[in-house]
Amino acid sequence: MSVTKLKTGFPTKSHWNLQDNSSYQAWRAEKLKGAARSAESRAPVEIRDLANPSESEIAELVRSCRTSNGVLYQASAPADDDEVVRDQLFGFSSAIGLRIAEQHRSAGRHGIVALKVSRAEHQRGFIPYSRKPMNWHTDGYYNGPDQKIRAMVLHCVRPAMDGGANQFLDPEIAYIRLRDENPGYIAALAHPEAMTIPEHREKDGKLRPASVGPVFSFDPDSGALEMRYTARTRSIAWRDDELTREAVAFLAGVLASDDPFIQNVTMRAGQGYLCNNTLHNRTGFDPDKTADSKRLVYRIRFHNRIPRS
Ligand SMILES: [Fe+2]
Numbered sequence: 001m002s003v004t005k006l007k008t009g010f011p012t013k014s015h016w017n018l019q020d021n022s023s024y025q026a027w028r029a030e031k032l033k034g035a036a037r038s039a040e041s042r043a044p045v046e047i048r049d050l051a052n053p054s055e056s057e058i059a060e061l062v063r064s065c066r067t068s069n070g071v072l073y074q075a076s077a078p079a080d081d082d083e084v085v086r087d088q089l090f091g092f093s094s095a096i097g098l099r100i101a102e103q104h105r106s107a108g109r110h111g112i113v114a115l116k117v118s119r120a121e122h123q124r125g126f127i128p129y130s131r132k133p134m135n136w137h138t139d140g141y142y143n144g145p146d147q148k149i150r151a152m153v154l155h156c157v158r159p160a161m162d163g164g165a166n167q168f169l170d171p172e173i174a175y176i177r178l179r180d181e182n183p184g185y186i187a188a189l190a191h192p193e194a195m196t197i198p199e200h201r202e203k204d205g206k207l208r209p210a211s212v213g214p215v216f217s218f219d220p221d222s223g224a225l226e227m228r229y230t231a232r233t234r235s236i237a238w239r240d241d242e243l244t245r246e247a248v249a250f251l252a253g254v255l256a257s258d259d260p261f262i263q264n265v266t267m268r269a270g271q272g273y274l275c276n277n278t279l280h281n282r283t284g285f286d287p288d289k290t291a292d293s294k295r296l297v298y299r300i301r302f303h304n305r306i307p308r309s
Helices: 023-040 055-068 082-096 171-181 183-187 242-256
Strands: 003-005 046-049 070-075 111-113 136-137 151-158 166-169 195-197 211-212 217-218 225-227 261-266 271-275 279-282 296-302
Touching: 023 055, 023 271, 046 055, 055 070, 055 082, 055 271, 070 261, 082 217, 082 296, 166 271, 171 183, 171 211, 171 242, 183 242, 211 261
Parallel strands: 003 211, 046 070
Antiparallel strands: 070 271, 111 296, 136 279, 151 271, 151 296, 166 261, 166 279, 195 211, 217 225
């Protein structure tokens, strides 16, 4: 079996260290205070020219991401030409200092993926290109360690007629919920073999290697918490350990709850969500299959975190 192993890294900031409860409590209090402030005012950040965001607009996006790892924005004048939006998003992400990860097989120009209902051979049967709901996950959870996804944009060009709502949750809040319940849950999910996605033979015959790694890891350069997760229950193997099973069940409960820090968004045309690869899901949309769905969401994945966040 071909296997990609992901390293755990080690906590470089003391509040991630399970032995250092006082640093954790101090960080936790600040974090929840900031998150509560953000939750109160969730008006999107207005971007006057999406292709060329101003310094003050970028500063506001970065400030929000520093507090809660994600931010909703609104282009003041949404373009209706799909290719124009693609160019604008390229300018937008470059201005923020993000490095596009282009390898995805469905990536089009600028490495941007069009999430829409597709009957194309290479997309048929894949949930992102269908009307079906998508369960909670972070992006690129099956990637190898050199292809980690640390930031992402979902940008709505055209909403669905019905449904297609997203929920977002900051991984640091998920960490807090788990650690408050039982610090052993964090240890279990930071184990280097906590979560395995088995190898997979693609339709084109290519083999995607098995991906074995932790749910929580800590970037040694930035000290940032990183999360690799999927709520899927098929084609996944959790480490065979009682505490891991309990932790996974507890996390699923948090994600299914009405936690006040879960952000519910139905994006309108010109709106997008910029984040440090936060947890997210999607409801199904446009259930009437006799009519075409016009929903188009662009997805851009990045190798680096949002700078200064
Ligand atoms: Fe996703």
